[in-house]
Amino acid sequence: MSTSGAPKIVIIGGGIIGCTTAYYLSRRFGSRVTLLEASKHGVAQGASGKAGGLVAKWAYPKELVNVSFHEHVALAEEHGGSSRWGWRYVNCGSWEGRAGISGDADPGASGGVSRKKSLEKTLGLTDGGVTKNARRKKTRLPDDLRWISESLTDSYSPMAATGHTAQVYPYEFTASMLELAGANGVEFVTGQATSIEIGDDTGDEPGRRVTGVEYRDPYTGAAKTILASHVILAAGAWSPTLLPQADLPIAATRAHSITLQPRSGVIISPYVLFTEIKLPPTPDDRLTDASPEIYARPNNEVYACGPGDDSPLPDTVDDVQIDEGACDSILKHVSSVSLELRQAKVDRRQACFLPTVSKGGGPIIGEAGNVAKGLIIATGHTCWGICNAPGTARAITELVEHGEIRCANLRQLHPSRFI
Incomplete structure (x- = not known):
């Protein structure tokens, strides 16, 4: 060249x-x-x-x-x-459980009108040591993971070895x-x-x-x-x-997320959780579930995101629109399994487009x-x-x-x- x-x-x-x-x-x-x-x-x-x-x-x-x-x-x-961009190693685990902390709205509600799309973030786990389909044991949560409900937990398992997951x-x-x-x-x-x-x-x-x-x-x-x-x-x-x-061949997937600031005195230990939450049945008795990702951050902030959708790509990044219903769903889902997150303040509601090779x-x-x-x-x-x-x-x-x-x-x- x-x-x-x-x-x-x-x-x-x-x-x-x-x-x-x-x-x-x-x-x-x-x-x-x-x-x-x-x-x-x-x-x-x-x-x-x-x-x-x-x-x-x-x-x-x-x-x-x-x-x-x-x-x-x-x-x-x-x-x-x-200190400059929050680099640190974190624990990463798969959590399965049930929604059980009630709120003012139905935690099974799903905002937005666009078709939900998996972001397939755990696809990489199909290669090598720990796979996303690894055998899971019913077990108590790690001793320092206290910001998610133990009584609502069905299973927890590490997804990667220590030192294999970090964040910024x-x-x-x-x-x-x-x-x-x-x-x-x-x-x-x-x-x-x-x-x-x-x-x-x-x-x-x-x-x-x-x-x-x-x-x-x-x-x-x-x-x-x-x-x-x-x-x-x-x-x-x-x-x-x-x-x-x-x-x-680049397709655009819109993804929503929120950030939360827990109440004073609440300590959010350094874990990234890929969740599977069993939600209450809908009025027509249809069982539903949700899979938000939850990230603890070094400043005690919590980031959570949900599935993507196929909303049309706008002209520029400054024109991206937020579906408030999609953000509400993320908040309801994570609040249904953690009292600490239910009591936290929402700092940001945001949306972005991910580039995916089609x-x-x-x-x-x-x-x-x-x-x-x-x-x-x-x-x-x-x-x-x-x-x-x-x-x-x-x-x-x-x-x-x-x-x-x-x-x-x-x-x-x-x-x-x-x-």
């Missing part, structure tokens, strides 16, 4: 993938890197600021996770991640990556990318090559262009809109040379964008610098498999 002279790199997308990649590239190319973000509110306004922040060795795809987890550890050690504050991690990149000379530009410019390669190798990115100035509405020898498409669920000629796995990482030389795709990370961002960033940096990815064999993620 070499070009004459030093590369000029434009990254489209100020989420976790774009910002982390900007930092990794900045250590080699400094001010020759520009990050373009559509939101008027800055970086991490989508999934990267509203995710749970889970980092796991048992995530997927394995070839990327094996690089990324190590990079997370190294970043936290080098830049004070524990996703917004703080993303913002820190941009800050570190900026200190190395990366330019941050606010504007909505409208097209990736492609022209004939004037070098030794014939073909098509990226020449820049056109974007719309959010304040004047004027069309502007940033020249580039390399364009990294990391716009998450919005990535296909910039490659209409490639039919990029055929053949993913994410998609590599040079799309069949479209244009210098065009690098980095999207489709589903619910594991926070976890796999550093590995993705390292791979892309190697690709730009050396013309090949050296840290792992990512052939199964190459764009040629998908477009």
